[in-house]
Amino acid sequence: MNTGYNFAYLDEQTKRMVRRAILKAVAIPGHQVPFGSREMxxxxxWGTGGIQVTASIIGADDVLKVIDQxxxxxxxAVSIRRFxxxxxxxxxxxxxxxxTVIQTRHRIPELPLREDQILVYQVPQPEPLSRLESSRAExxxxxxxxxxxxxxxxxxxxxxxxxxxxxxxxxxxxxNGRYLMAPSPIPAFDNPKMHMMPAxxxxxxxxEKRIYAVxxxxxxxxxxxxxxxxxxxxxPHACGLCGATDSYLDEVVLDDRGGRLFVCxxxxxxxxxxxxxxxxxxxxxxx
Amino acid sequence: xxxxxxxxxxxxxxxxxxxxxxxDVDAELWPGEVLAVVGESxxxxxxxxxxxxxxxxxxxxxxxxxxPEGKLADVHAMPQPTLRALHRSDWGFVHxxxxxxxxxxxxxxxxxxxxxxxxxxxxxxxxxxxxxxxxGQVEIDADRVDDLPRTFSGGMLQRxxxxxxxxxxxxxxxxxxxxxxxxxxxxxxxxxxxxxLVARLGIAAVLVTHDLTVARLLAHRIMVxxxxxxxxxxxxxxxxxxPRHAYTQLLVSSVLQA
Numbered sequence: 001m002n003t004g005y006n007f008a009y010l011d012e013q014t015k016r017m018v019r020r021a022i023l024k025a026v027a028i029p030g031h032q033v034p035f036g037s038r039e040m041x042x043x044x045x046w047g048t049g050g051i052q053v054t055a056s057i058i059g060a061d062d063v064l065k066v067i068d069q070x071x072x073x074x075x076x077a078v079s080i081r082r083f084x085x086x087x088x089x090x091x092x093x094x095x096x097x098x099x100t101v102i103q104t105r106h107r108i109p110e111l112p113l114r115e116d117q118i119l120v121y122q123v124p125q126p127e128p129l130s131r132l133e134s135s136r137a138e139x140x141x142x143x144x145x146x147x148x149x150x151x152x153x154x155x156x157x158x159x160x161x162x163x164x165x166x167x168x169x170x171x172x173x174x175x176n177g178r179y180l181m182a183p184s185p186i187p188a189f190d191n192p193k194m195h196m197m198p199a200x201x202x203x204x205x206x207x208e209k210r211i212y213a214v215x216x217x218x219x220x221x222x223x224x225x226x227x228x229x230x231x232x233x234x235x236p237h238a239c240g241l242c243g244a245t246d247s248y249l250d251e252v253v254l255d256d257r258g259g260r261l262f263v264c265x266x267x268x269x270x271x272x273x274x275x276x277x278x279x280x281x282x283x284x285x286x287x
Numbered sequence: 288x289x290x291x292x293x294x295x296x297x298x299x300x301x302x303x304x305x306x307x308x309x310x311d312v313d314a315e316l317w318p319g320e321v322l323a324v325v326g327e328s329x330x331x332x333x334x335x336x337x338x339x340x341x342x343x344x345x346x347x348x349x350x351x352x353x354x355p356e357g358k359l360a361d362v363h364a365m366p367q368p369t370l371r372a373l374h375r376s377d378w379g380f381v382h383x384x385x386x387x388x389x390x391x392x393x394x395x396x397x398x399x400x401x402x403x404x405x406x407x408x409x410x411x412x413x414x415x416x417x418x419x420x421x422x423g424q425v426e427i428d429a430d431r432v433d434d435l436p437r438t439f440s441g442g443m444l445q446r447x448x449x450x451x452x453x454x455x456x457x458x459x460x461x462x463x464x465x466x467x468x469x470x471x472x473x474x475x476x477x478x479x480x481x482x483x484l485v486a487r488l489g490i491a492a493v494l495v496t497h498d499l500t501v502a503r504l505l506a507h508r509i510m511v512x513x514x515x516x517x518x519x520x521x522x523x524x525x526x527x528x529x530p531r532h533a534y535t536q537l538l539v540s541s542v543l544q545a
Contacts, residue, residue, distance in 0.1 A: 147405065149375075153393060157393055225410060228411050
């Protein structure tokens, strides 16, 4: 662990600054708090915001899990886990149940989280209105005055054109009935998990220099119309390896003759289920 | 001021450097009344509209608005959220160029429904029904509800803008040259439409125009402006048939007689 860097890479003053932003964010659920985002030893878009939040809250006795699209074994997840193992000496894990801090990109673990866990999201674009209103001064005013009719115009247009709301990920939510929030590019499938979650949820956007949060047990509602309620979308298959019918699936192309495999995107969830004896239709073929 | 005035302005003054845009302007507007502001370009008509609607701050003077409960409010002392809410519901603004007000990438139905959704309407079917009903009121076919405004003609765009503005049943509409930039036959149809809508819905309107014909057709009362001053005001027919001020006489005589 001896790297010559301060504990968890960032210097103490920076961590205090980030923690102050986090405290403010927790106090105003869903509100974007600006912070002095630092240069990190990885490019923007790879999780610079999430990594700064994690560095500020992590302690030596924490157990860290990092997932990227639900998987623990992708490059991004492996490097960030190794980064904290080297600079903070924390115990890395791939088990959701054992982790105290989970940094995530694009997923919420399938296993329900507990009060003693913190979920840190990597956020590319914290402003949910960014595609509808280009001026940040104006979007800040819209948040201040709770003027969110424009977001419903977007939903109206989707229903008019496609017959349903076509937002598959980063589906906008209202937090605590007050702030419109971008939940980071998690699939809309994961949105209901944010509602009344016992774990603290922190969101870090490094390039956009914003931190926001959803405290434990806070109401999070996906936007919808009364006659077009929010609906979960999921591939209509069972996981090929563990047979789960209620988890979010990835489609894996196997060959150039149309062969494909649907597997749980949450690798830990899939492995836990297989260890418990569940098996899907493709479990043997894969081994 | 009178018991039931809707909007009342006193001593409005606004200068841009040495250029006077408004000099000590008074104005009154009663519910259901259309007030035309005429004058040549640069006479302060649009400045007056922007100050009356609270978009611009005057250097001196005050604008009072009576809300539906009958309470008076100083438009320029209102907190911004209140003023913005007013602009979304009780008031409307019709621009000369409909593209400034419409969302060109959003269907006609979405454009009309936006103010409803901003007020909290959350039922897709009802918003859509309301939008179709309003398109009918402004003589746009119901089957154009899902078309983008860029496929509309200039006159249709202006009518769409009017539908979008009136959908929340405002009590007061500010119109800045609503028929400008349209050809004469389309203008006539649009004027007819505005006149019938305003009369049927009992909307009060401040109408800025340089076209005396428009003023004569739509307005109950008229204000003639020159270099920021109101030089003559009164009932439309009275002012246009018997102009007293030299400048008004010049304006009236410059209109080609049919």
